[in-house]
Every structure is written in C-alpha cells, then in structure tokens.
Amino acid sequence: MDKVEKKRLIKSLLSGGLTKKQRKDFADLEPIDIEIRKQWDESGNRPVDMEIKEQIWKKVRSQCEGKKENQVPVELRWIYVAASLALLLGIAGLWKHSLNYKFSENELVKVTTQYNTLHILPDSSKVWMEPGSSIEYYKDFNKDRKVWLSGNSLFEIFKRKESPFQVHINDAFIEVKGTCFLVKQENTDLCEVTLFKGKVEFNIQSTQQTKEMFPSQKLIYNSANSQTQIESITNINWENGKYTFKDIPLNQLIEFINQKYDSDIVLKATHIQQSSFSGNIRHDEKIDEVLYKICYSLNLNKKEEGSKIIVY
Known part of the structure; x- marks a missing residue:
C-alpha cells in the first residue's frame, strides 16, 4: 500500500466513507499503524487550531459505534493524531524537531532542544525555545498550567480566565494572564524578563514580593539578593515569530x-x-x-x- 492510498483511507475514515468492518480492518493494518506513528514522530508539535482539532476528535469518536464516549479504542487514537495532522498541516510538509520527550515518575514532560525550536503546549500556548533550553510541565497540563524553564525562551500564552499560567525560574515565578514575553537566564543568579504584550506579575518566593510588568518593559532579577530592576524598552518588539x-x-x-x-x-x-x-x-x-x-x-x-x- 503506497502513501497516497494510506492518506485516502485516513480521509475516508473521517468523512464517514468506511464501513464498520473497513474501519476495523484499517486500524489493524500494520503498515497503517507504522505510517501513523511515523507521521506523529516526524511532525513535531506544530500549531493546531483547537476548535478544528476538537471537531476532528468528535468525528473520530462518532465512528466508534457501540462505544461509550470515553472508551475510544487505542488504535483510533493514533488515527486521530495522524488525521489531525493530515487535514490541518498537510502530510507532505512534515516538520522535524530536535526535541527529547521524557515521562518521569512524577508525571512530568520534559522538552529539551539544541536548536531554535517552536514547541506548542497542550493548551496551544507557544514556547519559542532557544538552543540549550528546556521546559518541564505536568502531563495533565490543562488542569495545572505550570512550566519550569531552564535557559532562554519566548512565551506566547493562550489566554484562559479560569486557568492562570505560571512560568517558574530559579526561586521565582511569573504569573501570566495571557501575554507575550521573553525570559533570559544567562547564569544562575541573573534573569531578565522582557514583556512585549499583555501584563504579568513577577513573584519572588523568598521575599513574597510581587512586581507587576506592563508592555515594553524589561525586569532584571538577581536571585542572589532578591533585587529587581525595571527598565523601559522602545526599540524591540515581537510579532509572528x-x-x-x-x-x-x-x-x-x-x-x-x-x-x-x-x-x-x-x-x-x-x-x-x-x-x-x-x-x-x-x-x-x-x-x-x-x-x-x-x-x-x-x-x-x-x-x-x-x-x-x-x-x-
């Protein structure tokens, strides 16, 4: 079975063009399973419109006749992943990331990179990671939107009123309401936060101090003495990557x-x-x-x- 036929089958599944038996045979095909996993591994974590993604997921679930809503077969979860990528991104344009995903015992996901890399968090927030940086977050991220950052990264946060977003650095954390900001950590003591859009609160855990930041400001934090300094910036901005x-x-x-x-x-x-x-x-x-x-x-x-x- 060539790639064209595999893609056709995936699209037919979502459009309801396969019978129940065809769907079962389709899911059991080893080449299909290999191809789907290969697409997922090679595609990286590109932006996916959450509304469309949810529609696709509902469509796949609707194909599972006789199954309860939360009892979707494992093989169709892979089909959902591949189909989402096929429809939204285009299978031909797969993008490789140099990322290393690890699931630890305490249910943390760790992402590291040695190149400039865009990583999309489960809530659609974007992390533009610089070489040598890493992030960690809970596997069930949508329930607890916390990220632990090492190195330099720029964040574009997906806004959710009922769910605050936190970025933890050293002995401080940034409370986010929906915004765009750059974090730089060049050594263990100094950290810079440059805010381009929105509003954030910089929280120092050791002193319980909070500093509010507004657009076009840069905060410099020294963890050795818990001192902060805020400067205005006028000649740098961030837009569309x-x-x-x-x-x-x-x-x-x-x-x-x-x-x-x-x-x-x-x-x-x-x-x-x-x-x-x-x-x-x-x-x-x-x-x-x-x-x-x-x-x-x-x-x-x-x-x-x-x-x-x-x-x-």
Whole structure:
C-alpha cells in the first residue's frame, strides 16, 4: 500500500466513507499503524487550531459505534493524531524537531532542544525555545498550567480566565494572564524578563514580593539578593515569530545576538559603535543570515578569527 492510498483511507475514515468492518480492518493494518506513528514522530508539535482539532476528535469518536464516549479504542487514537495532522498541516510538509520527550515518575514532560525550536503546549500556548533550553510541565497540563524553564525562551500564552499560567525560574515565578514575553537566564543568579504584550506579575518566593510588568518593559532579577530592576524598552518588539528592531544601537543588537546564538561577535572600529539597525530577525534564522543582513544594511564587513566573529 503506497502513501497516497494510506492518506485516502485516513480521509475516508473521517468523512464517514468506511464501513464498520473497513474501519476495523484499517486500524489493524500494520503498515497503517507504522505510517501513523511515523507521521506523529516526524511532525513535531506544530500549531493546531483547537476548535478544528476538537471537531476532528468528535468525528473520530462518532465512528466508534457501540462505544461509550470515553472508551475510544487505542488504535483510533493514533488515527486521530495522524488525521489531525493530515487535514490541518498537510502530510507532505512534515516538520522535524530536535526535541527529547521524557515521562518521569512524577508525571512530568520534559522538552529539551539544541536548536531554535517552536514547541506548542497542550493548551496551544507557544514556547519559542532557544538552543540549550528546556521546559518541564505536568502531563495533565490543562488542569495545572505550570512550566519550569531552564535557559532562554519566548512565551506566547493562550489566554484562559479560569486557568492562570505560571512560568517558574530559579526561586521565582511569573504569573501570566495571557501575554507575550521573553525570559533570559544567562547564569544562575541573573534573569531578565522582557514583556512585549499583555501584563504579568513577577513573584519572588523568598521575599513574597510581587512586581507587576506592563508592555515594553524589561525586569532584571538577581536571585542572589532578591533585587529587581525595571527598565523601559522602545526599540524591540515581537510579532509572528520574529523580533522587530527599530533604530536599535548596534552594540546593543550584537549583545542580543550573542545571547540568542551563544556566539562571540565583536565590534571593531570605533566609528560603528553608535550605528543603529532597523529590521527583523526570525526566531529560526541562522546567525550567518542575520550577520549578512546587518552588514549589508550598514555597509560593514565580517571575518572569523578562531571562535570569534569580527564585524568592522
């Protein structure tokens, strides 16, 4: 059975085009099971519209004649997964993630990445993870929306009035009402939270202090002495998977890039220290592409010296 036939069968299942016997035979086919699992493994965790997804799930459940609502056969759960991906994402455009999923004894899911990666949480919230970062959350996430973050990640939170969202970092946590913010942890003591949209509360557990943040603000937290500092930002924003910069000083931009890519870029020549850049950087954009864009727009050059990149 080729892939075209497998896809046709999946679509026929959802449209009600298979008889009860065909559905059973379909689920029992080993090639189908292998193909479905392969699609799930390769697809990553792309955004899926929850309303459409729920409709698909209800459709699959309706095919299980004679079964109670919560007694859906295990084999059809895989069909649901593959069918959702097939209809919403397109089977041909599968996307691989370099993620490592682990289920621990206390029912935590752990996700780690060595590349710029988009991870979608069970509630449709987005986590734009940077290299070397990891997140952990409860398997039953929709009942307890808490995430433990290590490293740097940008969050776009799906708003639910009845269910608060928390991001835990070191000995503090961020209480979220529905918003977009970036968390950077460059060492064990210092943490930066940059808020682009919405409103968050930064809670220090050791002192029971709470700091409220508003858009275009950056909070710097030192866990060694539990001190916080809030600054205003005006030249960086986030929209649709990319950072947008407006007249950002070049030295500040290079510092941002070094943090994001764990690189060692050095500005040489004093005349470019006060240059400014306007443009955007996609979350998954390679550092070579970013530097080419900057050098081209500002008429600069770059060269490599060992592990360093010299911009001049």
